[in-house]
Every structure is written in structure tokens, then in C-alpha cells.
Amino acid sequence: MIETLHGLVLERVRHNDKSDIVSLYTRERGRVPFVVQGGQSRGARMRRAMLMPLSVVEVTMRSRPSQELQRFSSLSVVRQFPxxxxxxxxxxxxxxxxxxxxxxxxxxxxxxxxxxxxxxxxxxxxxxxxxxxxxxxxxxxxxxxxxxxxxxxxxxxxxxxxxxxxxxxxxxxxxxxxxxxxxxxxxxxxxxxxxxxxxxxxxxxxxxxxxxxxxxxxxxxxxxxxxxxxxxxxxxxxxxxxxx
Missing domain, CATH: 1.20.1440.120 (Recombination protein O, C-terminal domain)
Incomplete structure (x- = not known):
């Protein structure tokens, strides 16, 4: 099932050499952890900028209840506090x-x-x-x-x-x-x-x-x-x- 969530970025920690775990407190589901591709590519740098701590973001995801870590289908910034x-x-x-x-x-x-x-x-x-x-x-x-x-x-x-x-x-x-x-x-x-x-x-x-x-x-x-x-x-x- 595809869901749209609105989340507050709480923390980002290294998962392994290629990915990080980002924890969001979402309006719709409470706390949800996501695995996000890391690295130094242009896309990875853009995601890091969008996922600054305490940013408000909108994500779409295909919910997988059997998995602890979810993955974004899309990510956009709703509000940041410069x-x-x-x-x-x-x-x-x-x-x-x-x-x-x-x-x-x-x-x-x-x-x-x-x-x-x-x-x-x-x-x-x-x-x-x-x-x-x-x-x-x-x-x-x-x-x-x-x-x-x-x-x-x-x-x-x-x-x-x-x-x-x-x-x-x-x-x-x-x-x-x-x-x-x-x-x-x-x-x-x-x-x-x-x-x-x-x-x-x-x-x-x-x-x-x-x-x-x-x-x-x-x-x-x-x-x-x-x-x-x-x-x-x-x-x-x-x-x-x-x-x-």
C-alpha cells in the first residue's frame, strides 16, 4: 500500500558503508525509521540537505509491515528553519x-x-x-x-x-x-x-x-x-x- 507521510526529521545515523538510517516522527504513524542511500553522489548530497535535523518533510512509501526499516518512494521538503x-x-x-x-x-x-x-x-x-x-x-x-x-x-x-x-x-x-x-x-x-x-x-x-x-x-x-x-x-x- 502506498502511503504519504509528513515527518519531522529526528536523527540520522550511519547504517553501513552505503546507507544511513533516518528516523522521522510522522503525523500519521508516529516514529518511522527509513533506510536512505548514503555516499557522495549528487543525489545523496541533495537528500542530506533535505533531511537536515528538525526539517519537516513529506515522503511517499510502499508500506512493508514485515520490515522494520522502510524506504522512500519520494521525498520533498515542506519546511526548514534556516x-x-x-x-x-x-x-x-x-x-x-x-x-x-x-x-x-x-x-x-x-x-x-x-x-x-x-x-x-x-x-x-x-x-x-x-x-x-x-x-x-x-x-x-x-x-x-x-x-x-x-x-x-x-x-x-x-x-x-x-x-x-x-x-x-x-x-x-x-x-x-x-x-x-x-x-x-x-x-x-x-x-x-x-x-x-x-x-x-x-x-x-x-x-x-x-x-x-x-x-x-x-x-x-x-x-x-x-x-x-x-x-x-x-x-x-x-x-x-x-x-x-
Missing amino acids: SIYGDPVKSAVAIFLREFLSRLLREYPADDMLWEYIVRSLAVLDASEGHSTANFHIIFLANLTGPLGIRPDIERSRSSLPPYFDLRAAAFCLHAPLHHDVLRGEEARIVHLLSRLDFRNGGRLRLNRTARQRLLEGLLRFYSLHFSGLDSMRSPEILQSLFD
């Missing part, structure tokens, strides 16, 4: 997003709301400037909780903010839980603020490097409690030296 490749700060954020999404979406099914959020967010990053770029990954992670169904419960804390945020329960609480997966004080307050921010008003979030790093660590701890494979990420280290 500034995330050329701007060093945006490139660092993009490296983080690529690693995070590659791990998060390894087994995740197709989801229209999730797909739309990711692609729309990449367009925002491509157009961002200054302080909005510095906080982009924080706001991205905070708002991604909605499409993933793990958004923190803030309804009970509208009148007064409890001092603790339980990462396991995804909820604020008056008393410290009997485990260590908790944010408190200023970090809990920022999580509450993040629940009310998006890319339009995210410039209001003022963080220094230390606060931003601690908040990122807390958000990644939160995600790792809900999804496997997010431990020992390497790309957050790249972000540590950015954004005074």
Missing part, C-alpha cells in the same frame, strides 16, 4: 530539542496536537531574537506537558501558592512529599509561572544562568519520571554555558 542551523545560540537549543525529542518520541504514537505543537514551536524558534531565545527551551518543555497529558495541576493553587511542587504527582502541595522528587520555594514559584506563560509572553520570564539551569534540571527530572530514556542526556551541558 536560522537554527546558522545561529550558534539557536543551534545549541536545536541540538537539545533534537536529542530530547528523539528520546521522548522513540515509542510515542501519532498525535496531531503534539505534532502541531512541535512544528509551531520550531517556527517560533526560527523567528526568535534575544531574551526569547534564551528561555525558549524552558517554555517549550513547560508547554509540551499539555499535548503529552502531564500538565501540572494548578487549579487548587489559584488563591495561594503552596510551597512545594511534587514532580511525581505533577501537582503543588502544602507539605513536602516523602520522596526527593520535589521542587520548593523559588523553583516551585517559577513552575507555577511557567504554567501561565507561552511563546507570546515568555519574554516576561527573567532568569539568570544558574536559575535557568536549575529549572531545566527540574523539568528534565519531571519528564524522566513520566517517560523512559531521558536520563543521561548530553546536550543540556551545551546549554549550561549560554544565556547570561
Whole structure:
């Protein structure tokens, strides 16, 4: 059966001397791995340019359910985000997003709301400037909780903010839980603020490097409690030296 899929390029790894494996998170089928001819031919170089990380592509394929690796019948670019490749700060954020999404979406099914959020967010990053770029990954992670169904419960804390945020329960609480997966004080307050921010008003979030790093660590701890494979990420280290 011939299928047309719309995919976000997550990663490309060497398969053998003649081919690579490209993983797409597709709107229609979730994650799908493809085997793509490598080498230095003109066609191979064009495919590499079209399959830049975090590009949005359209592919047609003859579905072979018995095979783990699929093959393109055709490939075209729907959208690329030029500034995330050329701007060093945006490139660092993009490296983080690529690693995070590659791990998060390894087994995740197709989801229209999730797909739309990711692609729309990449367009925002491509157009961002200054302080909005510095906080982009924080706001991205905070708002991604909605499409993933793990958004923190803030309804009970509208009148007064409890001092603790339980990462396991995804909820604020008056008393410290009997485990260590908790944010408190200023970090809990920022999580509450993040629940009310998006890319339009995210410039209001003022963080220094230390606060931003601690908040990122807390958000990644939160995600790792809900999804496997997010431990020992390497790309957050790249972000540590950015954004005074």
C-alpha cells in the first residue's frame, strides 16, 4: 500500500558503508525509521540537505509491515528553519530539542496536537531574537506537558501558592512529599509561572544562568519520571554555558 507521510526529521545515523538510517516522527504513524542511500553522489548530497535535523518533510512509501526499516518512494521538503542551523545560540537549543525529542518520541504514537505543537514551536524558534531565545527551551518543555497529558495541576493553587511542587504527582502541595522528587520555594514559584506563560509572553520570564539551569534540571527530572530514556542526556551541558 502506498502511503504519504509528513515527518519531522529526528536523527540520522550511519547504517553501513552505503546507507544511513533516518528516523522521522510522522503525523500519521508516529516514529518511522527509513533506510536512505548514503555516499557522495549528487543525489545523496541533495537528500542530506533535505533531511537536515528538525526539517519537516513529506515522503511517499510502499508500506512493508514485515520490515522494520522502510524506504522512500519520494521525498520533498515542506519546511526548514534556516536560522537554527546558522545561529550558534539557536543551534545549541536545536541540538537539545533534537536529542530530547528523539528520546521522548522513540515509542510515542501519532498525535496531531503534539505534532502541531512541535512544528509551531520550531517556527517560533526560527523567528526568535534575544531574551526569547534564551528561555525558549524552558517554555517549550513547560508547554509540551499539555499535548503529552502531564500538565501540572494548578487549579487548587489559584488563591495561594503552596510551597512545594511534587514532580511525581505533577501537582503543588502544602507539605513536602516523602520522596526527593520535589521542587520548593523559588523553583516551585517559577513552575507555577511557567504554567501561565507561552511563546507570546515568555519574554516576561527573567532568569539568570544558574536559575535557568536549575529549572531545566527540574523539568528534565519531571519528564524522566513520566517517560523512559531521558536520563543521561548530553546536550543540556551545551546549554549550561549560554544565556547570561
